[in-house]
Amino acid sequence: xxxxxKYSGTTTVSNSSQDTKMNFVPDLLRTPTFFSGKLxxxxxxxxxxxxxxxxxxxxxxxxxxxxxxxxxxxTEQEQLWLAExxxxxxxxxxxxxxxxxxxxxxxxxxEKEKVLAPFNKAQKKYFxxxxxxxxxxxxxxxRLLRFTRTNFSLNVLARMNLPMVN
Numbered sequence: 001x002x003x004x005x006k007y008s009g010t011t012t013v014s015n016s017s018q019d020t021k022m023n024f025v026p027d028l029l030r031t032p033t034f035f036s037g038k039l040x041x042x043x044x045x046x047x048x049x050x051x052x053x054x055x056x057x058x059x060x061x062x063x064x065x066x067x068x069x070x071x072x073x074x075t076e077q078e079q080l081w082l083a084e085x086x087x088x089x090x091x092x093x094x095x096x097x098x099x100x101x102x103x104x105x106x107x108x109x110x111e112k113e114k115v116l117a118p119f120n121k122a123q124k125k126y127f128x129x130x131x132x133x134x135x136x137x138x139x140x141x142x143r144l145l146r147f148t149r150t151n152f153s154l155n156v157l158a159r160m161n162l163p164m165v166n
Contacts, residue, residue, distance in 0.1 A: 004029055019059075 006029045014021045039045050 005027050007025045008028055009023075009025045011025050012021075012023045014023075
């Protein structure tokens, strides 16, 4: 086969720090290419040519999309999904269970107060005794309270022959 080519110049590519330029030179001896006929799928062909045009003229730079409409839709959808999720649970049953747990917690706290009542009473008497003997202000008593709670027990207080209330 023998091919004859005739170009009016050379194809060039030039780069710079901001862009890249490409210059294509066509074959002058080539006969024009075209087609004629009826299209079976006109819309699909139009979309394909439009897409090809977008690719050819694109500068391939990133263009961020405007997502405000999507974010509005997402917030609305989130509320709908949350409502659907909540509907699957029986809120009344959960409220009853929460109320039962609150009553149980109150009972436990009352039990704790009953158990600690003798200790708290003895501790109060002890601090009153210390105050009467030493005349120290309440801040000293507060520090002493922290100290006794961490380092002493009721047995230690009993060994000191301090008045205790049973």
